[in-house]
Structures are given as structure tokens and as C-alpha cells.
Amino acid sequence: MTSWLEGLARLRKYPSAVAGLLLIALLIATAIYAVTAIPYSEAQKLWRGGDAWQDLPVNAGPAWIDRLHGGEAARTVRASSDDATIREDAFEGVRVQETVLELDFEYGGFPSEVNLFLNSDFESRQPFVRLTWRTPDGEELFLGARRVGATERVSISQDQRLEGRLGYPPQVGLFTDTPPGTSEPAVRQGTYELVIETVQFEEQASLEADLVIYGQVHGLFGTDHQRRDLTVALLWGTPVALAFGLLAAVGTTVTTLIIAAAGVWYGGWVDATIQRLTEVNIILPLLPILVMIGTLYSTSIWLMLGVVVVLGIFSAGIKMYRAMLLPVRQSPYIEAARAYGASNARIILRYMVPRILPVLIPTFVTLIPTYVFLEASLAVLGLGDPVLPTWGKVLHDAQAQSALYHGFYYWVIGPAAMLMVTGLGFAMLGFALDRIFNPRLRSA
């Protein structure tokens, strides 16, 4: 339809429309990047947490913000036995391995946590390890000795006795040479070593060790309390939000429009039924119904989408479209179409609906973020989709973990910013479209 294209071409004259389009383009690009870079199954797995995230720090802020104000917060540093030199001696029928994990710690801030992951392979007798910490100055510190199971996590930073010996929490005390109680501890930068002496009782037994010095900051958007990278949620939240918003907006608008047009065209009891249904439906509160379904049945995003669309069909929109379509029904061109024999379906779909479509485009565009927000609200209420990472669920977790109270502002700001960008982009475009397609609002 040329008249539509003319209208769209006029968009260039509205800076807000251009800005809105850019924001939307950015969101779409993000969505495409997300689904191509992180496949759906991968995203699900990543978001379920667990092993996938064991290398990430807990509640770390975004790295770039630290860099922005010149901070030197610690990043995560790993050292693995795969890269280490292993010396082995036979001794009294057992094997003694010495593994030295080396790592360079060059940050101004202390790490948030220190963990050692040990995986040993043995048949019946567990290996025995001795852990020694060696500072850049060559001082050695005994970190303890223990028997090791098949998989073992040694939470060095949780070691109460070590903390007592160091006078600081271990993640601080291990990286400073400031004596406790004198002044603020300062980081001693340099190469640290963790020496693991392993006593293997079996011929074939082996041990893998990974030392993770967790940073204070991580990635673009930081991490949450389960060490999950928020970047994944924010990236994947984009296609989910856009798809939900778009599908819900299309689903409700199109069906509502067709039903409204049919009601107007047939009139009589058809119209009356549609109107009464709408009136009943309008006073039904959508959110509590969704909460109820989510609680009692399922929180699948597709189910929610379906319910939103079904409940959205007989919405106030029907009244609005009806008011717009009533004069259209009286148009001479509709009468002409009847006179040359057009069927009812043709009149409704080809002659009535397209007549008001241009007017609906702005409404439609501004409707999309409404549904995005609805989906987010559901997730905030704890009714988010169980498997998909979404913005709303990040907000839900943040709230549940009192993120703002603990100062984890990035946890809230990330998803909130995404939601705001979505709202802003569609709203700016929608308002510009409104001025184009509803010229009565246009001031000369």
C-alpha cells in the first residue's frame, strides 16, 4: 500500500522516530546475536547453573564499570594442573607427586574468593594432599593436608582456622604482606604458587587440580548469587522479550480487529454478544489470573503467551476498534462492494480491516513493550518461564537476594535498562507513527 510507504518515508522527519528505530534495531541485533551465539539448549543449560559457572565469582560487578573509574579490581585467575609441572618420586611403595600451580596476580584489589577443585582418579584408596602457598617473596604458608575424594572442592577462603592464622580473611591474607592490625592491607602483586604434594597409593591413580582465584568483577553485566553470568540472561532475555511482545501484540491486535470488524458488520446479536463478552472480560483482572494459572498450572512462557492473547482479544481494544469501524461500515465503498456481490468475509477482511490498519500501527507499536513489561512483571512475581533466562527473572532473583541492599546495583540496572530501552524505542517510534497516521494530532 503506497500510502503506508509514504507514511513510513515521512518517519525520517521525526528525530525521535529515528532514535526509536535505532534502539529497536539494536535490540533486534542483540536478539539475533544471542540466539546464534548461544543456542537455545546452551542457554538453558547455562542458566540452570551448577558446574557451568563454577569458575565465575559470586555477585561480581561488571568489569567495564570498574575500568571506567580507573579501578583495579581483581579479575578471576585460574591455574590448572594441566599446565603445571609435576614432579614425581617413588617413596616406600607409594608415589609422591608435587604439582606447582603458578599464577600471576597483578591487580590492585583482592580477590573475592579462593577455591581449589580437585578431581582424583583412584580405585579404593583416596590420595592424600598437602597444600602449601608460596608468595612472590618465597614465603611459604601451609594450607593444610587432607584426603581427597573423587571430586573435591577445597574452599580455601572459607577456612576459619586459616583466617585466624592470617588475621585476615584468607582471600585477603594470602595476597598481602601488610601485617594485620597495622593499616589497610595492600595487595602484594607478583607470581604466587600453590604447591600440591600428593601421596598416591595406587599405581594408576591420578589427580587433577584447578585453582581459581575469583575476581571482584566479571564480564559485561556481572554475575549473580549462583555465579551465573548475567550477560547470558540479558542477551537471551532480548529475543524472549521481543518474541513475547511481538507475538502477543500481533495475536491480540489481529484477532481483536477481526472480531470487532465481524461484530460491526453483522451487528445484532453477534455484536451484542461480543460487546457483553468484552465488558465482562474488561473487568477481569489480567495479572491475578496469570498469577493463578502460573501458580496452579504451569509458568511456561508459551502458556502465558496463549493466556495473554486469549484474554487480550476481548479487551478494551474491541470497543475502540468498534468505534472506528462503525463509520467505516457506513462507507459508500462498503455498500458498493455489497452491490457488486462481495462476500461478508471479503468485506470484513479486505474492506473494513485495512481501512483502520494505518491508524492501528502506532497503537500496535506501543503495545509491544506493554506485553514485554507484562512478561517481566510475571517473572518478577516469580512466574517466569522455568527454563528460559529472561530479564524479569534476573530482577526476581535480584529482589529475592536483596541486591540493592547489598549494593549489587548492576543486578537490577542491567535488566531494568534493557526493559527501558525496549519501552523507549517502541514508544518513540510509536508516538512518531501516531503523528503521521493520525494527522488530527499533528499541529501544522
Place this chain on the structure above:
Amino acid sequence: MTSAAQTSPAPASGQSSLLDVHRLRTHFELRQWGFLRAGTVHAVDDVSFQLNAGEAVAIVGESGCGKSSLARTLLGLYRPTSGTVRFAGESLSDLRGGALKAYRARVGYVQQDPYGALPPFLDIRRILAEPLIVHGIRNRQEQERRIDAALEEVGLTPATDTRGKFPHQLSGGQQQRVVIARALLLRPSMLIADEPVSMLDASVRVEILNLLHRVQQDHRLALIYITHDLSTVRHYVDRAMVMYGGKIVEQAPVEELLRHPLHPYTEALLGALGDPDPQNAGRFRAVPGGEPPSLVTPPAGCRFHPRCPIAQKGLCDSREPSTRTPRPNHPVDCWMRE
């Protein structure tokens, strides 16, 4: 109850007529709150007339006289309350489905408001393709051929200049030409034009009337030209019928009607019309007082009697006038004419 048309002039050629309207009534129920009966609009009340193939008639009347309701009933857009409409021997109310669709193809419709009559969101080619698609002509080349032929016939030459345009890009006269082209596309045998020129400028009116006249002659179409303006009737139709209060009160060949109006209402219409003449400014016109009758509660007796200068008490206000033919071929419903 009788009306002028029951003794309407026999078709000149003696053959059976194309359209035969007999004692047609189209009433509408007025309802309050959707179900309470609040009254009945007697939009078309006992109308009978015949129309031959190739004959052009005018139906003249003021707004609210029922002339548009008559047109819509003839188009099958309104259901008649009683009476029959026979088109080429078939009763309109018996037509269903395919037969009704075939009837619609045989009757073209030209409306008053040319801009409103064209869907604003389609281009002219698409607008004209619609009736063809509805009637099963889906071959693109056949469509193009017929659309171009129709556009050229109504004087929108070359057709390629008009085809791709949208209605708002055309002038009122051009829009009305497109409407006429659409009415002709399905090769009808009858055309119903409801006030086709009243929204157009003076100089364009004549063009459109000339065009309607030409296509009517070229295709030997039966034409029903509905108008409120008696001055546009001459030269374009053979016969004129005057409608008042839902009834046809007088009908005659055009020249006869203009020269020897019999019904006081027709006389009043002619008296109110003036050709442009500087003398007009100096004289007052004789205009009957009052307003056109309500179609919900029409006056008893002759519907014109409350405004009629020659109404007779006790006769015109109580008994409906019968049809008489004081002059040949010129029936009129008026007690005062013999």
C-alpha cells in the same frame, strides 16, 4: 391504496419490461435499546413502476423521501417488506446464493460521494479488479484488459495514467468516472445512479451526466437516475417520477412533466428552481411552508396535504388520493386533478 404507477404508461415497445416493481414497500423498524419497537419508518411505501431495457428514468425527490431506500431495495441491499421486484422475469426476493450474485453483476451502482465510494487504501487498478475477482475473473491479463477498456470508456485515457493512482490523487470528477467504470465492469443491463453529481462542481456535473447518458445509450442500459434536482433531469432521461413521503406521486415523460406539472408538489419544486437570471433577486419564490413529512408518522390522506396550497379539507387530509391520468401517459396521485 393505489399509486400512480399501477396505471403507469405501458412500455412503448409493448415488450415485457426489464424491471417490474409492484406495490413495493420497504419499512424499517425503529427499536429502542435494541428490542423495543418504537415505530416504523415507511421509507418506500407502495411503489410500483416498470422500466424497459435501455430506458432511462429519473426519480426526483427531496432528502428523506425514500428515493435512496428505493434504490437500495432494487439493488438487493434492503429486504422489501412487501411487494415484488421482478428483474428480467425473476423475482428478486427468490434469488439466493449464485443467482443473487449474478443479479448483482447485472445491476451497476453509482453513488453520490465518489471519494467515499472508492476504498482509499487501494489503487484504481485494484479497486476495479475487485468486482472481477468477486465474480471469478482471476486471470490477470483478462482483468487488465477489462479494466483498461472500462477506464477508457469513461474517458480516463490513457488508462495507464490512472491505473496506479489512489483515489485521493484524482479530482472529484475523475473519481466519479472510476465509480462509473466499476459499475460498468461486469457488463450490467441496468445502472442505478443515486445522486451521482450532487457533490460535484457545476462544470463537472455536466461532464458526468453526459458520460452517464453516453454509456446508457451505447450499452442500451436501463438507467435509474436518482436526484433531488429537477433541473438536471432534462436531456438525460426519458421519463421522470416524483417521489414524496415514500410514494411516487407523479410520473411522466420529462418534457411533459416540466411543461405540465400536475401534482402541487411538482409545481412547488419547479417554482423553487430558477435558471440563473438577474431578475431572480427581485422576486420572492412561492414556497410551500412546513417540512417534508415524517416517514415514521406520515400524515393521513395525501402526504402533501399539510403543505399543499390547494388541499381540500375533509378530502385531502383523510383519504389517500387515487391515481388518475388527466393527461395521456401522465399519471398523478392528487384528488384535485381530473
Place this chain on the structure above:
Amino acid sequence: MAGPPLLEIDDLRLGYATERGTVQAVDGVNLELRRNEALAVLGESGCGKSSLAKALLRTLPRNAYPPTGQVRLDGRDVLGLSEERFRREVRWVRIALVMQAAMNALNPVVRVGDQVAEPLRIHRGFSRRAALQRAAEAFAEVGIAGAFLRRYPHELSGGMRQRAVLAMALVTEPDVVVLDEPTSALDVLTQAAIMNVLKRIKQERGISFVLITHDIATSSEIADRVALMYAGQVVEEASAQAFFTEPAHPYSQRLMASVPRLDQDQPPAAIPGRPPNLLDPPHGCRFADRCPERFDRCSEPPPATTLKGRHNVRCWLHSKSRGATT
């Protein structure tokens, strides 16, 4: 019809800003109206006649550029008045407007009596009672029973609404009443009745009328003088006698010939072609494209030529005629 002009329009120009450029709707119009004279401004849609009416009342839409030229009322330019002074001293005090009643001229939720009385209360400071009293008199004058004062617009027939709109223009006793297509939506009999009312008011009250219409026959019902507009310009201005019997401009002649008539045997003749686009009007005579009498000179703008007896015509054919003054 002697006496000094009551209203003079001098080189009035007026354009609208549109997306495609400036539409010069009124392009150098000169007209004068004397006391108790009725001037019909004739023309087809888009010729600028309605813009002229709106410029007189200053009710132009927002995309109109401020008009240039002069509109003098009793010799004083009112075009340059501030909006506030125009409202207090001119609009409805000296010049009133009658719109088509079908077109939102009446507020649907206010009783017609109050609407007719409104101008008196605004412009003359009448009390409601006194204003309604005057409104009743105005109703009687235009032929509506006083009982209708208490009705709402939708309870009135089209003809009565139009009469009410007319009464609203008359209550403040203005010198000039501008009638913008006052009868075009009405039936023949109602039209004639309203024209009768206008004729009587003109005789009895000595009001001057500017009748804006596209209907030539209607204009002949009241006009003393006729100005025919084409593409933003007045192409001919003459007494009604001269205009309706011997139109001088080729367009006037063609337009008169296109009117369907009851008492002439020859059928009306259409004018081929369309008016020029006012976004880019031709340099020369604007009717030249459609004019059978055009010659080389017509590519230059024709001068306004005055034939004998206040008969002005803008056409090269007449520029050299005897008695003409350019």
C-alpha cells in the same frame, strides 16, 4: 447602489503551507462591497472563495500564511488589527459569518436559543434574559417559532438549523454577513425558503451580504454583483445583470453554459479540462489551457480591464476593447 464602499478588499493574497509546497489559494483579489449590496463570490471548489471568506473572518486554519494586502472596513484596514481588537471590534460586531449548518456550525449539546444569544452576551454584554429575548426576535425574523429556542440542534430539521445559524449571525446587527455555502446541503424547497428569508432581511435591514457559493442559480437569487473566481483570482466582476446576461470572460461564458436549465432546449455543455494546480500555477492566464479563445498573449498574465459600468474582467480579449481602462 451608490455610496462609498463599505468593505474593500485590496490585493488580498493568501497561501497555505502544505507538504508539497505553498498553495496560493487567493492570489491578488480586489473586491468592493457597498452598503446594502449583495456580492456573490462564485467559483468551483478549490478556486479560493472559501479561503477568502475565512480571511475576512480571520478563521483561517493554522497552516495558512498570514494574508497580505488590505481589507478595509469603512476605509480602515482590519487585516492589520491585533487578534484581540479584531475579535472585539470586527468579528460578529461588524462582520458575521453564516456557515453550512450541516458542518458543525452548532454545538450539539447546547440549546439553540443559548447559542443564538451567545454573540450578544460576548460582544454586547447582554444579560442572558435580554439576550434570549433578542434571540427570540431573531428567530421570528428568520421564520422559526420561538418554542424552538429551547430545543437542541438535533431536534431541528436541516432547514431550521440553517435558519438558526443565520439568526446567530443577525443578532448582533452586523454591517456585513458572509454566507459560506448557506444552502448547498439543503433541499430545493428549503433552499428557496431560506433565499426568501435572506431577500427579506436584505430589504428590511439594509445588511450587506457576501455570498460564497458554487451554485450559480442560487447566487442569482440575491446577488446585486457577482465576482467569479478561478484558480485564486477574480476573473470577472460585474453587476448581476451584466454577469448573467452578458458574461465577458470565456470562463464565465462556459460556466454559464454548463448550468442545466429548465427553460432552454439546448443541453448544458461541459468545460473540458481541469483547473491548474495552485502549487505551481501557470504564469499567464490561468484559464488559457481550457480556453477555446486563447491566443499568444494569453501566456502573459492578463491585466484587469474595466469595461463600462463597474464591469471588471481579467482577460486579454477585452484589454483593447473600446471604453476599457486598464
